[in-house]
Amino acid sequence: MATSDAALPIGMAGLRYPITQISVSVHDLDQTMELYYRAFGWAPWQVFDHVPPVHHDTELRGKKVHYALRGAEVYVGSLNFELLQPLEGPNVWSEFMERRGEGIASTATMFHERADGDAVKRAYKEKFGLDVILRGHIGPHIEYYYTDTEAMFGCLIESGSGHAIDFVKPAKVYPHAGAQPVPSPMSGLNYPLTQITLVARDLDAKVKAYHEAFGWGPWRFYDSGQTLRDCKFRGKDSTFALRFAQTKVGAMNFEIVEPLGGESPWQEFLAKKGEGLSGISVTLPSPKDLKRAQAQFNELGVGVLASGQVGEASQWLCLDSEGPFKCLIHCGVAHAHDIAAPSRVYPVD
Numbered sequence: 001m002a003t004s005d006a007a008l009p010i011g012m013a014g015l016r017y018p019i020t021q022i023s024v025s026v027h028d029l030d031q032t033m034e035l036y037y038r039a040f041g042w043a044p045w046q047v048f049d050h051v052p053p054v055h056h057d058t059e060l061r062g063k064k065v066h067y068a069l070r071g072a073e074v075y076v077g078s079l080n081f082e083l084l085q086p087l088e089g090p091n092v093w094s095e096f097m098e099r100r101g102e103g104i105a106s107t108a109t110m111f112h113e114r115a116d117g118d119a120v121k122r123a124y125k126e127k128f129g130l131d132v133i134l135r136g137h138i139g140p141h142i143e144y145y146y147t148d149t150e151a152m153f154g155c156l157i158e159s160g161s162g163h164a165i166d167f168v169k170p171a172k173v174y175p176h177a178g179a180q181p182v183p184s185p186m187s188g189l190n191y192p193l194t195q196i197t198l199v200a201r202d203l204d205a206k207v208k209a210y211h212e213a214f215g216w217g218p219w220r221f222y223d224s225g226q227t228l229r230d231c232k233f234r235g236k237d238s239t240f241a242l243r244f245a246q247t248k249v250g251a252m253n254f255e256i257v258e259p260l261g262g263e264s265p266w267q268e269f270l271a272k273k274g275e276g277l278s279g280i281s282v283t284l285p286s287p288k289d290l291k292r293a294q295a296q297f298n299e300l301g302v303g304v305l306a307s308g309q310v311g312e313a314s315q316w317l318c319l320d321s322e323g324p325f326k327c328l329i330h331c332g333v334a335h336a337h338d339i340a341a342p343s344r345v346y347p348v349d
Contacts, residue, residue, distance in 0.1 A: 008250060009215030012123035015116060017214035019252050021073075021080040021108035021163055022196055022280065024326050025093040029085040033072045033174055035324055039300065040191040040282075042081065044179035045074045046170035050138065051087070054168065058136040060090050067091040067136075072174070073165040076181075076193040079252060080108070080163050092134045092146055092156060102326040104277035106146065106156035107196065109214065114161040117143060121159070128152060128213070135160075141167050152209050154200045154256070154275040187296040189289055195246075195253035195281035195335060197328070199266050203243050203258035207346055210247075216254065219245045220342035224260075227340050231308035233263045238306070240264035245346070246337040253281070253335050265306050265318045265328055279318070279328030286333065287315055293331050300324065311340045 008016035026032045033045050049055075051068040058067055067089030073082045084105070086094045096105045111117050124130040124147045135145035144160035164170075173179065183190050200206045203221075210216045224231075224242045231238045240262030246255045257278075259267035269278045284290050294304065297319055305320035305328070316332035319325075 009217065011215035012127055012213055013116075013119040015111070015120065017109040017216070017249075019079065019107055019196070019249050019254065020110040021082055021106075021158065022104060022193075022277075023082040023084055023106045023108065023158070024103065025097050025105040026083050026085050026102050026326055027097070029070050029072055029083050032083055032324075032326060035300075036074075036081075036083075037175060038185055039296070039325075040076075041182040041184045042074045042076050042191075043175060043181050044177075045072045045174040046165050047072045047172045047174060048138075048164045048168060049171045050136075050164070054139055056137050058089075058134075059132075060092070060134050062131075065090055069093065071164060073163060075165070077251065079193055080165060081193065082163075096156070100273045100276065103273070103322070104155075104196070104279070104327050106158050107277065108158035108163070110144075110159060110163055111161060112166075114141075114143060117145070117160040121145065121147070124149075124213075138162075138164055139168050150275075153213075154198050154206055155277045184296065186299065187292050189284065189292055189296070191282040191284075191293075193280055194251075194283040195255055195330070196277060197255045197257060197266075197279045197281070197330070198276070199257050199259065199269050199278045200275050201258065201270070203245055203256055206256050207245050210254075210256075211347065214249075216247050216249055217347060219247045219346045220337050221245045221344045221346065222336050222340060223343055226343060227310060227336055229309045229311075231264075231306065233265070233306045235304075238263050240267060242266060244336070246335060248337065253337055255281075255335075269328070277327075279330055281330040281332065281335070283332060283334065290315055290317065290331055290333060293317075297321070297329075302329075310334065310336050314339055 068087040142162040149157045241260040244257040306318040319329045321329040
């Protein structure tokens, strides 16, 4: 777990905040895990049964409750990508799926030490008035918790003293013990996970919140009319409008999108589900590889939801992948942060 990147800025409690995990809530962990492996070649997946006695001392909104779940975690580069399937008892993941359906429920800024996790808990309360809404323990070392971050940050954010993959023996390993990450078994392409996208109603408020809490920045702001070209949505020309901002958090690009009208994946997401984490991005080396990726996903029955260009030449695709993959998947040759001039930067030097 990469939690000590010295290049990261200082945030609340004097700590640095990497994005250590993306968590997807699902109804069928095995089916979803097998599909991600088939499409991307990410491995090895470590599967955990979060049940007593290893999973213990669980609470929801300050009350002791019993809940259990299965989790599958895989490292994609230095990022932990997780699938979570609730099994029983009241919990935030079941609540999430009841409200929104399957999807990306949270990110994590996790630490190795209990003292750091406790300091972050206090800082959330003292700085923003945010309380812990769920907490639990895995084995003798790990405490994990979620604070009430959805309104202010647009999503659930987990923290604590570790992810299971770093401290706990899994119940099984998929596709087999000793497996290593490989190119996609379908196309032979490598799929690095390079960005996570949050859809929000107020871009400026969300950027300010993330900067104040975690120190993330500088943020580069873009307007669709200036940055995006030749856009299509569901196969038709689209003149949707949006504002978005991106910042680097270690090796990961974190993006916040504010839809402003017209037909687009982000406007549709906001209308159907409200604010939240809508998708992930994988960056490919060339337009030729992008066409290979499109053909691969067509074979899986996943078409293109939207497409266009960033700047003069950088192509991107947003796949119609929410059903099978539980989130939007963006494929492109580069992110705006890396190739396009922003309309402004926050904070101003």
